[in-house]
Amino acid sequence: MPKDFLSVADWTAEEIFSMLGRAQSLRRLHAQGERPQTLQGRTLAMYFEKPSLRTHVTFEAGMAQLGGHAVLLRPEKVGIGTRESPRDVARNLSRWVDVLMARTFSHSLVEQLAEEATIPIINGLTDLLHPCQAMADLQTMAAEQDPRRATLVYIGDGNNMANSLLLLSSVIGMNFRLATPESHRPSTRVRRQAETLAKASGASLSWTKDPVEAVRGADFIYTDTWTSMGQEEEAEWRRELFAGYQVNASLLLQAPDAFVMHCLPAHRGEEITSDVLDGPRSLVYEQAENRLHAQKAILERLILGPSAD
Ligand code: CP
Ligand code: NVA
Numbered sequence: 001m002p003k004d005f006l007s008v009a010d011w012t013a014e015e016i017f018s019m020l021g022r023a024q025s026l027r028r029l030h031a032q033g034e035r036p037q038t039l040q041g042r043t044l045a046m047y048f049e050k051p052s053l054r055t056h057v058t059f060e061a062g063m064a065q066l067g068g069h070a071v072l073l074r075p076e077k078v079g080i081g082t083r084e085s086p087r088d089v090a091r092n093l094s095r096w097v098d099v100l101m102a103r104t105f106s107h108s109l110v111e112q113l114a115e116e117a118t119i120p121i122i123n124g125l126t127d128l129l130h131p132c133q134a135m136a137d138l139q140t141m142a143a144e145q146d147p148r149r150a151t152l153v154y155i156g157d158g159n160n161m162a163n164s165l166l167l168l169s170s171v172i173g174m175n176f177r178l179a180t181p182e183s184h185r186p187s188t189r190v191r192r193q194a195e196t197l198a199k200a201s202g203a204s205l206s207w208t209k210d211p212v213e214a215v216r217g218a219d220f221i222y223t224d225t226w227t228s229m230g231q232e233e234e235a236e237w238r239r240e241l242f243a244g245y246q247v248n249a250s251l252l253l254q255a256p257d258a259f260v261m262h263c264l265p266a267h268r269g270e271e272i273t274s275d276v277l278d279g280p281r282s283l284v285y286e287q288a289e290n291r292l293h294a295q296k297a298i299l300e301r302l303i304l305g306p307s308a309d
Contacts, residue, residue, distance in 0.1 A: 037067030
């Protein structure tokens with residue numbers, strides 16, 4: 001098994017379903033008031049170059065609930081790449097803590113940290129990928145139906161969320177349709193990797209410019225912000241470019257049985273309307289809840305190995 005959790009594409013379908021099974025058990029145990037102390041005496045370091053609510057709280061609370069501890073590192077204090085090289089930070093942390101979760105702009109920085117560290121590195125979101133969110137989303141979909149038989153449709157910007165869901169679908173054999181403007185399809189690197197993985201898993205992958213065509217027959221409709229963290233200066237032209245990609249009541253008429261998903265934070269009235277986000281078909285708070293359980297399963301897997309599942 002890989003040392004790190006940088007991309008779902010580094011893991012096999014079997015490993016992903018095994019972590020999913022553990023996340024489902026952890027959710028059940030949590031609801032019964034049980035807190036298995038599997039990570040007693042273990043420490044997670046968390047490094048955030050970008051803001052966070054869900055990732056920060058669920059990693060910190062998750063470690064505490066498993067009997068471990070989390071330390072928050074801020075870029076202005078640590079300065080990876082400015083005060084100190086990624087190599088030295090990775091080598092120091094490897095002597096003190098059991099695992100590092102990093103949210104960075106550049107994906108190559110988490111790759112470099114993983115290469116230099118002897119401890120596991122978890123990708124807590126980069127400009128390219130958000131694999132922890134994809135695992136929570138898998139748990140959320142699995143509560144409704146077998147994901148391998150499901151059709152997931154992503155509408156909007158071909159960003160880190162689109163990339164991660166495309167890779168997840170390709171690994172596990174889920175049908176994935178994407179509706180984005182031609183100019184904002186997922187990165188070529190990710191598309192090539194997804195096509196190779198899909199050949200092995202049998203996933204069907206497709207792309208269209210047209211959100212109405214994309215959502216017909218969908219089981220899950222997913223969207224994310226049109227302006228990701230770090231793109232704030234582009235917000236105005238992005239609102240114009242993606243205006244036709246809003247997930248609203250009229251689009252949902254084309255997919256009467258579909259659930260609606262969003263990783264949050266949402267820009268209500270832009271990529272999704274409030275009536276849909278708060279409506280009966282929305283799974284957004286389930287997704288947020290599952291961040292806690294999915295990440296506990298990832299932490300256990302990386303720290304304790306496959307026996308953890
Ligand atoms: N979905 C998600 O990762 O939320 P945060 O940015 O608040 O961590
Ligand atoms: N695409 C969004 C995801 C936030 C969880 C961003 O990168 O800001």
